[in-house]
Amino acid sequence: MQKRTLIIGCGLSGTVLAERLASVKDEEVLIIDKREHIAGNVYDYEDKKTQISVHKYGPHVFHTSIKEVWEYLSKFTKWHYFMYRVKAFIDGKEVNIPFNLDSLHKVFPKYLANDLEQKLVRTFGFNKKVPILELKNTDDKDLQFLAEYIYQKVFLGYTMKQWGVKPEELDFSVSARVPVYVSLDDRYFQDTYQAIPLLGYTQMVQNMLTHQNIKLKLKTHFDFKDCKLNANSKYEYKDFGEFDRVIYTGAIDEFFNYTLGRLPYRSLDIVFERFDKEYVQSTAQINYPENYDFTRAVEYKYYLDEKSSKSILSYEFPCAYEEGKNERYYPIPDEKNQKLYEEYKKLTKELKNVHFLGRLADYKYYDMDKTIARALSVFAELN
Ligand SMILES: Cc1cc2nc3c(=O)[nH]c(=O)nc-3n(C[C@H](O)[C@H](O)[C@H](O)COP(=O)(O)OP(=O)(O)OC[C@H]3O[C@@H](n4cnc5c(N)ncnc54)[C@H](O)[C@@H]3O)c2cc1C
Numbered sequence: 001m002q003k004r005t006l007i008i009g010c011g012l013s014g015t016v017l018a019e020r021l022a023s024v025k026d027e028e029v030l031i032i033d034k035r036e037h038i039a040g041n042v043y044d045y046e047d048k049k050t051q052i053s054v055h056k057y058g059p060h061v062f063h064t065s066i067k068e069v070w071e072y073l074s075k076f077t078k079w080h081y082f083m084y085r086v087k088a089f090i091d092g093k094e095v096n097i098p099f100n101l102d103s104l105h106k107v108f109p110k111y112l113a114n115d116l117e118q119k120l121v122r123t124f125g126f127n128k129k130v131p132i133l134e135l136k137n138t139d140d141k142d143l144q145f146l147a148e149y150i151y152q153k154v155f156l157g158y159t160m161k162q163w164g165v166k167p168e169e170l171d172f173s174v175s176a177r178v179p180v181y182v183s184l185d186d187r188y189f190q191d192t193y194q195a196i197p198l199l200g201y202t203q204m205v206q207n208m209l210t211h212q213n214i215k216l217k218l219k220t221h222f223d224f225k226d227c228k229l230n231a232n233s234k235y236e237y238k239d240f241g242e243f244d245r246v247i248y249t250g251a252i253d254e255f256f257n258y259t260l261g262r263l264p265y266r267s268l269d270i271v272f273e274r275f276d277k278e279y280v281q282s283t284a285q286i287n288y289p290e291n292y293d294f295t296r297a298v299e300y301k302y303y304l305d306e307k308s309s310k311s312i313l314s315y316e317f318p319c320a321y322e323e324g325k326n327e328r329y330y331p332i333p334d335e336k337n338q339k340l341y342e343e344y345k346k347l348t349k350e351l352k353n354v355h356f357l358g359r360l361a362d363y364k365y366y367d368m369d370k371t372i373a374r375a376l377s378v379f380a381e382l383n
Contacts, residue, residue: 005245006032009248010039010040010205013358014033020375030215030240031215036219041058042055044201053300061303065191070192072376077199082194084285090153098188100181120182130181132179156289158289255361264332267330271315277309280313297313
């Protein structure tokens with residue numbers, strides 16, 4: 001008899017498992033999601049008024065150096081090759097992020113920029129990414145000044161908005177990972193593969209779910225109270241019958257009914273605005289570390305090079321996660337939360353044939369490629 005698996009969550013994590021179990025192992029899969037759409041947080045759709053694709057849960061640019069992940073996704077989508085270029089609005093100028101040699105010349109007078117450039121190349125070599133902590137630790141007063149400038153101007157304001165912490169609560173060792181790029185490379189990522197699915201993320205996920213063994217049920221909220229392990233070691237779930245295993249990609253604390261407490265998240269209020277002009281910004285993403293209450297403004301038509309006389313942008317206003325009010329976006333990675341997560345993880349060990357993965361179940365920020373790599377490795381373990 002074919003094995004039956006119940007997958008909770010139709011984001012990338014759940015979808016990869018559904019696709020692999022159905023097409024490689026010829027197993028039956030029921031994948032459910034509480035939302036009314038597939039694709040989880042990578043869900044995109046066409047804005048009817050501008051006919052431009054937008055990303056409902058914040059802008060997503062695919063980038064990876066993991067060949068296996070690239071090749072796997074390439075089975076389900078063609079790509080629009082796209083190298084991401086991000087600017088930050090600093091001292092009234094749009095400068096490259098990561099801060100590079102070109103940025104130096106944008107914000108400093110020529111004599112100072114030249115001097116800093118020479119010192120950077122002499123000290124670290126060309127084409128090197130240097131964490132600002134390393135700059136701060138040099139004996140050179142000018143390089144120390146540069147480290148402090150980047151910390152203050154690029155990092156501090158953005159991070160305070162993003163995480164809602166006061167400056168004194170910021171751990172400098174974390175912030176100091178922000179690099180200065182001793183290079184003219186102005187790409188945000190240096191990964192081998194960088195692209196946007198040509199017909200969008202939702203279509204890519206749709207293509208992954210086409211196998212006849214996969215059944216999909218949306219607007220279905222999983223509650224483990226409705227799921228029981230029966231005498232045959234199978235999970236019986238409400239109206240859906242028996243399953244040999246359960247794969248859970250929702251929030252780990254919710255799964256255990258918050259018995260040990262709640263894991264906190266940062267959320268975003270994402271505000272979309274349409275414009276009756278062809279372009280609003282000089283590039284897809286502009287960060288505002290020092291100005292306004294939003295962290296970044298994203299002009300979506302750049303992603304797929306969509307042509308329109310109109311444009312649509314999103315502005316992200318960070319805020320605390322509140323259940324029922326907004327979405328869980330970023331796990332807050334500090335010692336206390338990690339400890340609580342580890343306590344929940346211990347509870348998962350007691351469950352037979354229930355597997356936890358994904359950004360919510362692992363309580364970890366994963367880029368899309370890491371999400372997929374993790375799902376592929378869970379599948380390999382199931383094998
Ligand atoms: C603002 C933002 C921007 C990002 N930008 C990028 C980027 O540019 N590049 C990049 O590589 N990565 C980016 N990421 C990361 C990317 O979004 C994740 O890697 C990916 O979405 C994780 O997929 P997932 O399946 O683990 O989680 P999700 O996409 O969250 O899927 C989980 C699904 O489970 C469902 N669910 C949860 N609980 C239940 C329940 N009890 N019952 C039923 N259904 C349930 C949810 O509705 C959801 O659909 C970004 C993340 C954020 C927050």
